[in-house]
Amino acid sequence: MANALGVPSPDKAAYMDNVAAVAVDYKQQLLDLLQLEPGLKVLDLGCGPGADLQAMADAVEVSGRVIGVDVDPTMVEAASERFRDHPQVEVLLGDGHALSFEEASFDRARMDRALQHVADPAAVLAELLRVLKPGGLLRIGEPDWDSLVVDGDLEMNRAFNRFVCSTMVRNATVGRQLARLARAAGFEVDEVRTASPVFHDFAQADKIFAFTRNTERAIRAGAIERADGERWLAELQAGDFLAAPLMFLMSARKPL
Numbered sequence: 001m002a003n004a005l006g007v008p009s010p011d012k013a014a015y016m017d018n019v020a021a022v023a024v025d026y027k028q029q030l031l032d033l034l035q036l037e038p039g040l041k042v043l044d045l046g047c048g049p050g051a052d053l054q055a056m057a058d059a060v061e062v063s064g065r066v067i068g069v070d071v072d073p074t075m076v077e078a079a080s081e082r083f084r085d086h087p088q089v090e091v092l093l094g095d096g097h098a099l100s101f102e103e104a105s106f107d108r109a110r111m112d113r114a115l116q117h118v119a120d121p122a123a124v125l126a127e128l129l130r131v132l133k134p135g136g137l138l139r140i141g142e143p144d145w146d147s148l149v150v151d152g153d154l155e156m157n158r159a160f161n162r163f164v165c166s167t168m169v170r171n172a173t174v175g176r177q178l179a180r181l182a183r184a185a186g187f188e189v190d191e192v193r194t195a196s197p198v199f200h201d202f203a204q205a206d207k208i209f210a211f212t213r214n215t216e217r218a219i220r221a222g223a224i225e226r227a228d229g230e231r232w233l234a235e236l237q238a239g240d241f242l243a244a245p246l247m248f249l250m251s252a253r254k255p256l
């Protein structure tokens with residue numbers, strides 16, 4: 001949501017690169033769960049600027065293929081530029097609701113924090129089922145924005161989460177729904193696990209969770225009183241800060 005409620009958003013590619021630099025642990029877990037081997041063909045749907053493509057390309061080696069797809073041309077441009085000299089990596093403009101690939105094209109597919117933004121998660125999962133080979137593995141990592149824990153004023157934490165869930169993120173609680181949605185789409189679900197990085201630095205966390213920007217938006221939307229919002233932000237900046245998001249990592253497979 002660019003410039004929502006008159007509050008400018010940061011550069012999207014820089015935001016995603018920043019998250020990737022901090023979220024090393026859950027991203028490594030998601031990569032390990034993919035069980036990549038040389039020669040496999042992998043789809044990264046909603047690849048953004050391509051933060052995860054290199055690790056996948058290394059794992060499938062030159063005999064494999066990594067295809068990144070994103071609906072945003074600026075992301076495709078950024079990722080394409082990065083992987084210009086990597087023959088086994090291709091980045092394509094596309095929408096997860098209607099992928100341009102043949103049925104059973106991929107051995108593996110993944111999404112990392114992209115299903116939270118799509119118009120119809122069930123339709124995207126149906127597409128992923130179609131383009132995976134029988135027995136192919138799907139791995140998805142998504143947050144649960146209603147479960148963002150911030151030490152301090154509990155009512156403000158709740159008001160902030162309510163605003164983000166109702167106004168800022170389309171499918172803000174899709175993380176907790178992953179297994180149910182995947183089964184409904186026809187996948188066999190092997191595992192759901194959680195990952196919760198803990199942040200102790202307000203400035204670092206603010207870049208990812210947008211406490212300052214989204215509190216200002218909530219104030220402008222009438223969801224939070226200005227005095228309460230400004231006091232909460234001042235306390236978070238001044239105090240012994242702690243915040244932790246809840247990430248769900250789901251492992252599923254297309255039935256044989």
Ligand SMILES: C[S@@+](CC[C@H](N)C(=O)[O-])C[C@H]1O[C@@H](n2cnc3c(N)ncnc32)[C@H](O)[C@@H]1O
Nearest residue numbers: 016046047048070071072095096112113114117
């Ligand atoms: C939060 S970013 C995550 C990017 C990347 N997966 C990462 O971990 O750095 C979500 C991405 O999903 C993309 N996206 C949103 N809806 C999409 C759709 N319908 N089809 C394909 N990509 C989509 C956005 O353009 C954005 O680049």
